[in-house]
Amino acid sequence: MSFTLHHTCPDTSARTGTLKTAHGDIQTPIFMPVGTQGMVKTLSPDELIDIVGAEIILGNTYHLNLRPGLEVIRQMGGLHKFSTWEKPILTDSGGFQVWSLAKLRKITEEGVSFANHIDGSRTMLSPEASMEIQATLGSDIAMLFDECPPYPCEEKYAANSLALTTRWARRCKEWHQENASKHVPWQLKPEGANLQHDLPQQIFGIVQGSIYSDLREQSAKELVEIGFDGYAVGGISVGEPEHEMLRAIENAVPFLPEDKPRYAMGLGTPPQMLEMIARGVDMFDCVMPTRVARHGLAFTLDGPLHIKNKEFEFDAAPLDETTHPALQKYSRSFIRHLFRAKEMLALRLLSLHNLHFFLRLMQQSREHIEAGTFVEFKTQFTKRYLNQS
Amino acid sequence: MSFTLHHTCPDTSARTGTLKTAHGDIQTPIFMPVGTQGMVKTLSPDELIDIVGAEIILGNTYHLNLRPGLEVIRQMGGLHKFSTWEKPILTDSGGFQVWSLAKLRKITEEGVSFANHIDGSRTMLSPEASMEIQATLGSDIAMLFDECPPYPCEEKYAANSLALTTRWARRCKEWHQENASKHVPWQLKPEGANLQHDLPQQIFGIVQGSIYSDLREQSAKELVEIGFDGYAVGGISVGEPEHEMLRAIENAVPFLPEDKPRYAMGLGTPPQMLEMIARGVDMFDCVMPTRVARHGLAFTLDGPLHIKNKEFEFDAAPLDETTHPALQKYSRSFIRHLFRAKEMLALRLLSLHNLHFFLRLMQQSREHIEAGTFVEFKTQFTKRYLNQS
Numbered sequence: 116m117s118f119t120l121h122h123t124c125p126d127t128s129a130r131t132g133t134l135k136t137a138h139g140d141i142q143t144p145i146f147m148p149v150g151t152q153g154m155v156k157t158l159s160p161d162e163l164i165d166i167v168g169a170e171i172i173l174g175n176t177y178h179l180n181l182r183p184g185l186e187v188i189r190q191m192g193g194l195h196k197f198s199t200w201e202k203p204i205l206t207d208s209g210g211f212q213v214w215s216l217a218k219l220r221k222i223t224e225e226g227v228s229f230a231n232h233i234d235g236s237r238t239m240l241s242p243e244a245s246m247e248i249q250a251t252l253g254s255d256i257a258m259l260f261d262e263c264p265p266y267p268c269e270e271k272y273a274a275n276s277l278a279l280t281t282r283w284a285r286r287c288k289e290w291h292q293e294n295a296s297k298h299v300p301w302q303l304k305p306e307g308a309n310l311q312h313d314l315p316q317q318i319f320g321i322v323q324g325s326i327y328s329d330l331r332e333q334s335a336k337e338l339v340e341i342g343f344d345g346y347a348v349g350g351i352s353v354g355e356p357e358h359e360m361l362r363a364i365e366n367a368v369p370f371l372p373e374d375k376p377r378y379a380m381g382l383g384t385p386p387q388m389l390e391m392i393a394r395g396v397d398m399f400d401c402v403m404p405t406r407v408a409r410h411g412l413a414f415t416l417d418g419p420l421h422i423k424n425k426e427f428e429f430d431a432a433p434l435d436e437t438t439h440p441a442l443q444k445y446s447r448s449f450i451r452h453l454f455r456a457k458e459m460l461a462l463r464l465l466s467l468h469n470l471h472f473f474l475r476l477m478q479q480s481r482e483h484i485e486a487g488t489f490v491e492f493k494t495q496f497t498k499r500y501l502n503q504s
Numbered sequence: 505m506s507f508t509l510h511h512t513c514p515d516t517s518a519r520t521g522t523l524k525t526a527h528g529d530i531q532t533p534i535f536m537p538v539g540t541q542g543m544v545k546t547l548s549p550d551e552l553i554d555i556v557g558a559e560i561i562l563g564n565t566y567h568l569n570l571r572p573g574l575e576v577i578r579q580m581g582g583l584h585k586f587s588t589w590e591k592p593i594l595t596d597s598g599g600f601q602v603w604s605l606a607k608l609r610k611i612t613e614e615g616v617s618f619a620n621h622i623d624g625s626r627t628m629l630s631p632e633a634s635m636e637i638q639a640t641l642g643s644d645i646a647m648l649f650d651e652c653p654p655y656p657c658e659e660k661y662a663a664n665s666l667a668l669t670t671r672w673a674r675r676c677k678e679w680h681q682e683n684a685s686k687h688v689p690w691q692l693k694p695e696g697a698n699l700q701h702d703l704p705q706q707i708f709g710i711v712q713g714s715i716y717s718d719l720r721e722q723s724a725k726e727l728v729e730i731g732f733d734g735y736a737v738g739g740i741s742v743g744e745p746e747h748e749m750l751r752a753i754e755n756a757v758p759f760l761p762e763d764k765p766r767y768a769m770g771l772g773t774p775p776q777m778l779e780m781i782a783r784g785v786d787m788f789d790c791v792m793p794t795r796v797a798r799h800g801l802a803f804t805l806d807g808p809l810h811i812k813n814k815e816f817e818f819d820a821a822p823l824d825e826t827t828h829p830a831l832q833k834y835s836r837s838f839i840r841h842l843f844r845a846k847e848m849l850a851l852r853l854l855s856l857h858n859l860h861f862f863l864r865l866m867q868q869s870r871e872h873i874e875a876g877t878f879v880e881f882k883t884q885f886t887k888r889y890l891n892q893s
Contacts, residue, residue, distance in 0.1 A: 431580060444588045445588060459852070462848065
């Protein structure tokens with residue numbers, strides 16, 4: 116058992132736990148910065164640890180498989196060694212990028228064939244191919260290969276899609292059980308790796324079912340029957356309104372085992388994450404904090420701040436009172452100048468700040484759950500963040 | 505006297521020294537990374553100290569005066585505080601950028617009027633204006649406002665230009681003596697600043713005269729008569745062949761005082777810098793190491809390396825055997841991938857590596873000058889760098 120539950124909230128479903136992986140322990144609830152192409156955009160592995168406080172990052176199977184390509188990562192000893200990131204890595208299955216980036220998709224029982232977004236050449240991703248890529252990357256946690264239905268989505272399409280995802284889930288698990296250890300670089304050569312625990316690569320299922328509660332229930336139950344090391348809720352944050360996003364979580368979580376981690380994929384805003392935590396979610400990932408950073412947005416306790424705004428021209432204050440000590444010395448005035456002058460340092464400082472803000476929110480959530488004060492914390496944080504105080 | 509000479513080479517004009525400034529000591533020969541808009545492109549102040557080993561950086565008067573504008577930097581307490589860089593800063597006069605970037609220049613006795621490159625609005629730079637801007641920025645070393653003649657350049661134009669530069673030099677010195685201390689933020693408010701020495705802002709003269717040896721001599725003598733804290737050789741690295749660049753140094757240095765620092769502006773390659781050091785130059789600055797980094801070029805002991813090249817696809821070695829320990833873990837293969845994937849981290853790693861390479865070359869030069877082995881070092885370094893070994 117790689118997940119240990121510590122505390123559960125008496126008045127919500129919020130909980131804390133420890134997720135053990137080969138490359139180290141992760142305290143949950145946790146946010147995972149996204150390292151699309153092997154590293155989080157604009158950042159170095161060192162500052163992800165020293166400033167952001169990241170415990171695990173996410174790598175994108177679709178992107179890494181296209182570039183640099185699997186042969187490079189295989190010969191360099193896997194993604195940890197290649198990217199110099201020695202802490203845990205979760206890889207997605209590539210399914211979401213096939214849906215959002217690739218062109219000329221053709222979905223069959225076998226898998227998805229598509230024209231990739233870089234040079235348009237045709238690639239095939241199947242449950243087995245995705246598992247093999249993720250094993251070769253050597254992530255600590257691999258995600259099953261699913262179909263992500265769009266929003267909005269007819270119930271019939273969602274039901275068929277879910278059935279396909281379940282069949283693919285079985286094939287993923289089968290391939291993984293029989294073959295993963297023959298591909299995971301640190302299982303093949305543990306002596307060169309920075310391993311903390313004698314654990315294999317883990318695999319998480321993904322609950323689908325769009326906005327339909329019975330489908331979410333069915334999907335969760337079918338996946339739990341197959342049996343995974345953790346469970347994600349997918350197909351959310353794809354354009355649906357916020358209450359549908361929360362409902363998707365509410366419809367899935369009750370059917371997931373207490374003793375396995377739960378992961379809400381691809382979201383969200385700070386208040387949304389607190390709502391998700393209150394509904395029993397343990398893990399998050401999102402490109403948003405780094406993407407909006409590159410557009411000049413900084414998260415603060417008082418809500419988002421647009422550093423380009425004229426009001427910060429002479430502002431000697433740091434981005435936020437809670438920013439990391441290493442970032443306190445940079446004034447809003449200086450960062451605004453760097454941003455306007457198109458200096459990359461601006462994007463980096465905002466990315467560091469935003470990720471630190473997200474990771475700090477997770478740490479505070481853990482502390483408040485353990486102290487039994489999570490509900491008050493969530494209420495107060497959200498009130499101030501949404502400027503309702 | 506802020507410059508102390510330590511060693512001079514018996515067999516060349518190479519020498520070591522210490523240049524004292526208000527914000528700290530600089531060991532010469534030294535290379536100054538260029539922080540065009542307040543900070544070195546892609547880098548943070550922290551890594552400039554921790555990894556590059558920079559002792560002083562250069563700020564661009566032309567750029568900073570346009571953006572963020574003097575009023576911002578004044579209200580933020582000067583360039584050191586604004587940019588969080590607490591070590592010495594040298595500012596150029598803006599003259600070179602007026603010549604290379606601005607449009608519709610009109611040079612008169614008073615100064616230069618031009619349309620700036622950002623919004624085309626007309627600005628006037630005069631000796632007094634340049635000095636006032638540099639005093640307000642609060643650099644440790646200000647450069648006089650000169651006219652930089654193009655290459656090639658008729659002797660008559662060069663002579664007239666030189667005469668104007670000398671007249672401007674007198675006005676710069678006059679303004680500086682009477683007014684600088686009323687504008688330099690850390691002289692106005694020393695209590696908040698991170699001062700190492702009780703020294704005022706210094707001002708360096710700039711020897712012009714194009715490729716004409718008698719004009720270089722005349723310019724040097726006229727400037728020395730006016731009297732500055734140090735002397736630069738300007739109007740080089742503007743398109744002339746390498747032997748002309750070296751001749752410009754040779755034609756100026758003999759007429760400059762032994763006990764003042766000498767600064768060759770805007771260059772050069774590693775072998776060129778060693779040749780300059782052998783000819784008695786103490787200080788360098790150049791955008792080249794960071795500019796070429798952003799195009800994928802890394803300096804190595806065996807000459808430049810183009811990280812985009814296919815040959816590095818599976819190369820697990822670091823950029824160079826001498827790269828900084830913090831950069832050793834990054835393989836050429838990974839950096840190539842980041843570069844091809846347009847990840848900013850690639851530009852940063854190459855910038856850090858290149859500047860570290862330049863600063864290390866300076867440190868080695870100092871050590872070999874002190875040990876009396878500089879000539880052998882220069883010969884061996886250059887032979888290997890140019891692949892002649």
